[in-house]
Amino acid sequence: xxxxNPQVDxxxxxxxxxxxxxxxxxRMPLEEGIMPEAVYGLANETSGGQIRFxxxxxxxxxxxxxxxxxxxxxxIKAPHLTTIxxxxxxxxxxxDGKDYVFCGVAKAMDDSDKYxxxxxxxxxxxxEFDFLLNFPxxxxxxxxxxxxxxxxxxxxxxxxxxxxxxIVYYGTxxxxxxxxxxxxxxQTNILSRALDTEIYNxxxxxxxxxxxxxxxxxxxxxxxxxxxxxxxYTGSFNPKLPSYL
Numbered sequence: 001x002x003x004x005n006p007q008v009d010x011x012x013x014x015x016x017x018x019x020x021x022x023x024x025x026x027r028m029p030l031e032e033g034i035m036p037e038a039v040y041g042l043a044n045e046t047s048g049g050q051i052r053f054x055x056x057x058x059x060x061x062x063x064x065x066x067x068x069x070x071x072x073x074x075x076i077k078a079p080h081l082t083t084i085x086x087x088x089x090x091x092x093x094x095x096d097g098k099d100y101v102f103c104g105v106a107k108a109m110d111d112s113d114k115y116x117x118x119x120x121x122x123x124x125x126x127x128e129f130d131f132l133l134n135f136p137x138x139x140x141x142x143x144x145x146x147x148x149x150x151x152x153x154x155x156x157x158x159x160x161x162x163x164x165x166x167i168v169y170y171g172t173x174x175x176x177x178x179x180x181x182x183x184x185x186x187q188t189n190i191l192s193r194a195l196d197t198e199i200y201n202x203x204x205x206x207x208x209x210x211x212x213x214x215x216x217x218x219x220x221x222x223x224x225x226x227x228x229x230x231x232x233y234t235g236s237f238n239p240k241l242p243s244y245l
Contacts, residue, residue: 002152064144088136137177170210
């Protein structure tokens, strides 16, 4: 097997608004004290992150080092979320850069493991595709390596996003991917494939509360073409109800 670090060419990392500056798999800046403490921790969870590349290969594996900093669901019981939601990558393939087809999901992991290796694809003969790997929704990733067979040919993704404008999606657990059984079917990953657009998933479980400091951080994200807001309201708003209610 040949092993590659997807943080270098020809691989393309997307879905992390601050990645180009900080080179970590994280959804908010590393600077402390500029955001709510809960959001700072939840930002280590990698929902919306993607790895893209083109390849002609027979076998594809991943090696994953789980983030040392625990996410929200690493230290409480969460029976409504699967281990795959919290820790696994899943894989999509495309011949034309538009119609991505689900291919497989990482297996053979356990909640107690800090590292796992999983075979994502094994073929009888080498075939050529654009590959899309989605990061876990409710867990963190310190490092991931991409392994391919020795004869494989790897290059940059043939099909890029249709433009460099981004969609920023801010909200709570539903935005982050709560209860999605695997990463590729969270709403932001579905939209990214359907709209051929890079999307930043800024869903922070029960901590998407639209604080002023979050507005300042989100407002500083460059090349935004759309901002979708679905926060949790925590104020004292008490509308006057119609008399018939």
